[in-house]
Amino acid sequence: xxxxxxxxxxxxxxxxxxxxxxxxxxxxxxxxxxxxxxxxxxxxxxxxxxxxxxxxxxxxxxxxxxxxxxxxxxxxxxxxxxxxxxxxxxxxxxxxxxxxxxxxxxxxxxxxxxxxxxxxxxxxxxxxxxxxxxxxxxxxxxxxxxxxxxxxxxxxxxxxxxxxxxxxxxxxxxxxxxxxxxxxxxxxxxxxxxxxxxxxxxxxxxxxxxxxxxxxxxxxxxxxxxxxxxxxxxxxxxxxxxxxxxxxxxxx
Numbered sequence: 736x737x738x739x740x741x742x743x744x745x746x747x748x749x750x751x752x753x754x755x756x757x758x759x760x761x762x763x764x765x766x767x768x769x770x771x772x773x774x775x776x777x778x779x780x781x782x783x784x785x786x787x788x789x790x791x792x793x794x795x796x797x798x799x800x801x802x803x804x805x806x807x808x809x810x811x812x813x814x815x816x817x818x819x820x821x822x823x824x825x826x827x828x829x830x831x832x833x834x835x836x837x838x839x840x841x842x843x844x845x846x847x848x849x850x851x852x853x854x855x856x857x858x859x860x861x862x863x864x865x866x867x868x869x870x871x872x873x874x875x876x877x878x879x880x881x882x883x884x885x886x887x888x889x890x891x892x893x894x895x896x897x898x899x900x901x902x903x904x905x906x907x908x909x910x911x912x913x914x915x916x917x918x919x920x921x922x923x924x925x926x927x928x929x930x931x932x933x934x935x936x937x938x939x940x941x942x943x944x945x946x947x948x949x950x951x952x953x954x955x956x957x958x959x960x961x962x963x964x965x966x967x968x969x970x971x972x973x974x975x976x977x978x979x980x981x982x983x984x985x986x987x
Contacts, residue, residue, distance in 0.1 A: 761825065765830045773865055775813070776814040816835045837852065838904060840872065869903065873919070875891050876893060893921075933957075955980070968984050971983040
């Protein structure tokens with residue numbers, strides 16, 4: 736009796752699998768988890784990739800669709816963090832993609848040293864057709880491929896990427912700082928100099944210590960300091976020192 740039941744089960748299972756494999760692709764849906772306002776990868780681009788590997792609605796069979804291959808295609812895309820591809824029994828192919836989110840941008844005179852820093856602290860390439868509005872870093876930066884050699888200036892201090900990432904997060908998590916801080920330059924001593932969007936002055940930030948407190952003082956200056964019409968009277972705002980905001984007026 737057990738052999739008969741086992742044989743019947745195997746027969747039914749093979750029948751179900753055969754019918755499942757004959758399901759025809761009826762629909763493709765693409766969902767971006769926590770969709771951010773950049774177009775490093777679009778739904779049209781995803782569907783074009785599927786078309787390039789031969790997927791056709793009302794023609795492709797489920798058994799012909801290699802889900803692992805499709806996932807790998809999108810995981811290899813520089814704008815994708817995670818990708819899941821699965822097939823629903825009614826012929827519905829679902830693709831869920833989590834985009835990588837840039838939080839900072841490194842700009843250099845060397846092409847290979849221009850890139851984004853994403854929300855995991857990893858480097859991602861630039862997408863020149865769809866630039867993201869994030870803080871821009873320039874100057875003495877210790878890139879991933881950085882190596883000191885005989886041509887390097889031993890008196891210079893290079894800020895590492897993880898420090899830039901920490902500063903980017905603080906700026907991006909504050910709506911005021913995100914709208915006001917346009918560029919961050921690192922000088923030869925490893926000190927940060929910030930360039931604001933409103934106000935024609937340099938902000939001397941110093942090193943990476945006590946960043947939260949320094950940003951608090953910057954916000955205090957712009958919120959409770961001079962009237963916006965008088966901002967350009969000042970050429971320098973210094974928040975390097977504890978419990979102080981030092982301003983200097985430009986010479987007329």
